[in-house]
Amino acid sequence: MKRSNAPKAPLKWDASDNDGSPLYAGVKQMILDRIQSGEWPPKHRVPSENELVAELGVSKMTANRALRELASEGELVRIQGVGSFVAERKGYSELFEVRNIAEEIDERGHTHQASVVVLAQETAAPDVADALGLPIGAPVFHSLIVHSENGVPVQIEDRFVNPEAAPGYLEQDFTAQTPNAYLTAEAPLSGSEHIVEAAMPQPWECKLLVILRTEPCLLIRRRTWSSKRAVSFARLVYPGNRYRLESRNGKMSDE
Known part of the structure; x- marks a missing residue:
């Protein structure tokens, strides 16, 4: 399956806009917004845990939970040793x-x-x-x-x-x-x-x-x-x- 590369544009997310929700929920929503807007189409590789940590300033645990929950909800496909990708319609x-x-x-x-x-x-x-x-x-x-x-x-x-x-x-x-x-x-x-x-x-x-x-x-x-x-x-x-x-x-x- 041909997959697109990771986005080059810097991620933009302000933890102060999270309305008291857990940080992982804010990271999830940031990723969902890009998927639902079409900015990240199906098969697009999303940032890795380490990339989310570096660009958003969150912990690795927060980044892991956001990606893990999005995968369990069918929004992402995670492939060991390769990365996480925007899922196609089930x-x-x-x-x-x-x-x-x-x-x-x-x-x-x-x-x-x-x-x-x-x-x-x-x-x-x-x-x-x-x-x-x-x-x-x-x-x-x-x-x-x-x-x-x-x-x-x-x-x-x-x-x-x-x-x-x-x-x-x-x-x-x-x-x-x-x-x-x-x-x-x-x-x-x-x-x-x-x-x-x-x-x-x-x-x-x-x-x-x-x-x-x-x-x-x-x-x-x-x-x-x-x-x-x-x-x-x-x-x-x-x-x-x-x-x-x-x-x-x-x-x-x-x-």
Whole structure:
């Protein structure tokens, strides 16, 4: 993802204008003002903690809290060893609709990339066997894929597939098409189940998503069926500050 350089114009902020609020809140607002005015557009690198300390005369703790809270609120994306950047508008998924993440990203005018970490046949562990209605130890297909939007990881897709439902699964190039697209064509969807929860990332997930251990994630456990046969069981992990889910039901009117 191409990112712009740090601003050359000096930062202007007067702590006396902070109306008694904590200093970190004033620093946050100064950064937000520049983002909301368009002065700092998406992907723009914001000043580092050390730069904020030097230019604003605040403590490193104050600068850290301001940047950390803006990241947790989805205004910034912090990448270890690289810096903090103005976030693009969060991607989103329809909560009760099984959609192709590549299509969602394309609809936003962005670029989807997929990195295949695992694609292999394994034996079903008890939880996978239960989810797919198979005996423990039965053969299953396993894929682990990281989906990125404009070069930024937005989803880990950890999926187990019933070989009887999609026998050619391991032969597919999932950098060219998503498992969702392949399975929808191979075993048309007749039903789905979603369980949504907040979760702290595991160390290996932090590495794949390029996030800190302290950054919460959105976890979706999804099962799909075709003609009453379980097709796949997927564990989808999203960085909480890079994604959101939406659900709308029934008639709606702006009147």
